[in-house]
Amino acid sequence: MTDHDISGIYAITDPKLLTTEAALLDAVDTALAEGVRIIQYRDKLATNDQKLERAKAIHQLCKTYNALSIINDSVDLMMASGSDGVHLGQTDGASDLSHLTLSRNKILGVTCHDDLELARIAERFGASYAAFGRFYPSKTKPQAKPAQIDRLIEAKQHLSIPIVAIGGINAHNMSPLINAGADAIAIIDALFGQSDIQQAANTLVTTFNQFSTSVSD
Ligand SMILES: Cc1ncc(COP(=O)(O)OP(=O)(O)O)c(N)n1
Ligand SMILES: Cc1nc(C(=O)O)sc1CCOP(=O)(O)O
Ligand SMILES: [Mg+2]
Numbered sequence: 001m002t003d004h005d006i007s008g009i010y011a012i013t014d015p016k017l018l019t020t021e022a023a024l025l026d027a028v029d030t031a032l033a034e035g036v037r038i039i040q041y042r043d044k045l046a047t048n049d050q051k052l053e054r055a056k057a058i059h060q061l062c063k064t065y066n067a068l069s070i071i072n073d074s075v076d077l078m079m080a081s082g083s084d085g086v087h088l089g090q091t092d093g094a095s096d097l098s099h100l101t102l103s104r105n106k107i108l109g110v111t112c113h114d115d116l117e118l119a120r121i122a123e124r125f126g127a128s129y130a131a132f133g134r135f136y137p138s139k140t141k142p143q144a145k146p147a148q149i150d151r152l153i154e155a156k157q158h159l160s161i162p163i164v165a166i167g168g169i170n171a172h173n174m175s176p177l178i179n180a181g182a183d184a185i186a187i188i189d190a191l192f193g194q195s196d197i198q199q200a201a202n203t204l205v206t207t208f209n210q211f212s213t214s215v216s217d
Contacts, residue, residue, distance in 0.1 A: 004068055004084065004107050006129045006162035007212075008037035009204050010186040012072070013058075014140060015045040017192045025057055027197050032065040034201035035209075036191075038184065040087055042072035055081035070107060078106065085109065085128065090118065098126030109164065114147035116154050123161050130159060131186065134167020135177060140188045141167070149180050156181030171207040178211040 011031045018024040028039055041058050043051055055071055059082055062069040070085045071078040075097070078086040085107025086100075100106040110122035112130045119130035132151050134144035144167055155163050165174075165182035170190035177185060185208055194200035 003105065004128065006038065006068075006107070006109075006164065007183045008185075009035070009191075009201070009208050010038040010040065010164060010184040011036045011191050011201075012040040012042050012166075012186055012188045014188050014192055015043045017188070021050070021054055021057075024054060025061065027192055028058055028061055030197050031191060031201045032061060032067050034198060035205035036067065036201055038068045038070060040070040040072055040186070041083070042087075042188075044073075051077055052080055055083055059083045068107065070109060075100070087111070087131070095125065100126075113145050114151050116151060116158060119155055119159055119161075123159055127161060129162040129164050129184070130155060131164040131166055132182075133165055133186070135165055136168030136173055138168040138189070139193070149176055152177060152180035152182055171203045174204075174207060175211045178208070178215055 013024060018027050039058055039062055041055050055077055059069040069083040070087050071083045072087050073092050075086050087109035089111040097108050100108060107128045108126060109129045109131055110127045112118040112122060112132055114132065122130055132147050132155065135147055138144050152163060152165060162183040163181055164184045164186050165177040166186035169185050169187050174185050187204060191200050191204060
């Protein structure tokens, strides 16, 4: 566990949508200015040098907005860039990384697909949040395994770490996920795939706030 706040709109970057460094940083800045709380730098195309430069720049932007910076797939890149945390999938070496979460206060997010048991294991080895998905068909990752909304209800009952929902989520379909217990909503295409990123971010943040307020009332 860490003492970071994992909630709200959790934006994930995609090099196929943000094809230059300038476009990436501009889009991240815009999303943060509209109230996005968490940015994950996810880039399976850039060189290592480019990734380091971009991860550092995103971390600095996040600091300016008091938001969190998370690196996809690589603990080494998280450490080298000074980012706040890492997101690991089941084949990315997600394992006991409590030395990072406890002594260095880094965030560790773990992909749990549709499986509460994976989330329980992740929680035991010190994960900061469990990510479930994909809840809707995803343009970005069409092959992602489907997950049921009931899993969020179960997870809310049995986990004490925050819950992130991912996969095909937009402003029109996020409310059942928030009602079922998602603390944060992870989004790629419905944000960075839009022609007006500022408008998209504003709508996503406003919608999340409306539905999460009605859940906590
Ligand atoms: C918040 C969040 N949830 C799930 C994922 C997927 O991670 P993974 O299964 O490792 O797949 P890739 O992103 O590496 O393709 C994620 N990145 N972020
Ligand atoms: C990266 C990723 N992981 C998923 C999972 O289910 O683990 S779904 C996904 C893609 C999310 O992008 P979009 O919001 O465009 O659907
Ligand atoms: Mg991964």
